[in-house]
Amino acid sequence: MRCLLLIHEQGSAAAGQEQTSIESTAVAEESLNECGYQVYTACSAADVPRCIHDIDAAVVHLPMARLNTWHRTLNEWKSMPLLWWCSPYAATASAAACEDDVPIDGIMTPTMSPAELHWALHIGAKQFFDRQQWDTERRQLRAQLEERKWIDMAKGILCDINRISEAEAYDLLRRRAMNERKRIVDVATSIVKAHQQLKA
The missing domain is CATH 3.40.50.2300 (Response regulator)
Known part of the structure; x- marks a missing residue:
C-alpha cells in the first residue's frame, strides 16, 4: 500500500x-x-x-x-x-x-506513531478484503436460496399436476434441464411462470 x-x-x-x-x-x-x-x-x-x-x-x-x-x-x-x-x-x-x-x-x-499508522492501514486493508469476501458469499447464498425457492415451487407444481413424489418431480426437472441444455433453476422458473399465467 x-x-x-x-x-x-x-x-x-x-x-x-x-x-x-x-x-x-x-x-x-x-x-x-x-x-x-x-x-x-x-x-x-x-x-x-x-x-x-x-x-x-x-x-x-x-x-x-x-x-x-x-x-x-x-x-x-x-x-x-x-x-x-x-x-x-x-x-x-x-x-x-x-x-x-x-x-x-x-x-x-x-x-x-508512524508504526501504528502503518498497522492501522494494514489491518484496515485486511478488514476491507474480509468484508468484500463476506459480501460475495452473502450474495452467493442469496442467489442459491432464490434458486432453491424456484425449484421447490416447480417441484410442488409437478407433484400436484402429475401426482408424483418430490423426488420424482426433481428427477423430471433434472432430465428436462439436461435435454434442453439449461440449468435446473431456469427450467423451474419457466414452469412456475407458465403455471402462474395459466392460473391468472
Whole structure:
C-alpha cells in the first residue's frame, strides 16, 4: 500500500471549527507523508484525482454522518479500504452519529506513531478484503436460496399436476434441464411462470 486519498471537506464545519478542521487535515497529510505514503487530497468528488485506480485506500477526515456519501462516491470509481481519521474535530462532530452503520475498515488518530499508522492501514486493508469476501458469499447464498425457492415451487407444481413424489418431480426437472441444455433453476422458473399465467 503506497498511495492514499485523504478526503476532507472545506467550508462544511461550523464557524468555530473550520480552522480546527483545516489544521487536523494538515496534520493527517503530514503524518501520512512522513510514513512514506503518497497522499492525494480531495474536498469534493470533482477533486478526486485521475489516478484514482492507483490509490490503495481512502482516509476520510469527516464527521461520521458524511462517510456513507463518500463511500458510495468512491465505489463508483473503485472499491477500496476506507479508514476514518478520528481527530478531535471529527470525533466531536460525529457524537450524534455513533450508532450509525458506517462502512469504515479502520480508525486512525493524530496521536498514532508512524508504526501504528502503518498497522492501522494494514489491518484496515485486511478488514476491507474480509468484508468484500463476506459480501460475495452473502450474495452467493442469496442467489442459491432464490434458486432453491424456484425449484421447490416447480417441484410442488409437478407433484400436484402429475401426482408424483418430490423426488420424482426433481428427477423430471433434472432430465428436462439436461435435454434442453439449461440449468435446473431456469427450467423451474419457466414452469412456475407458465403455471402462474395459466392460473391468472
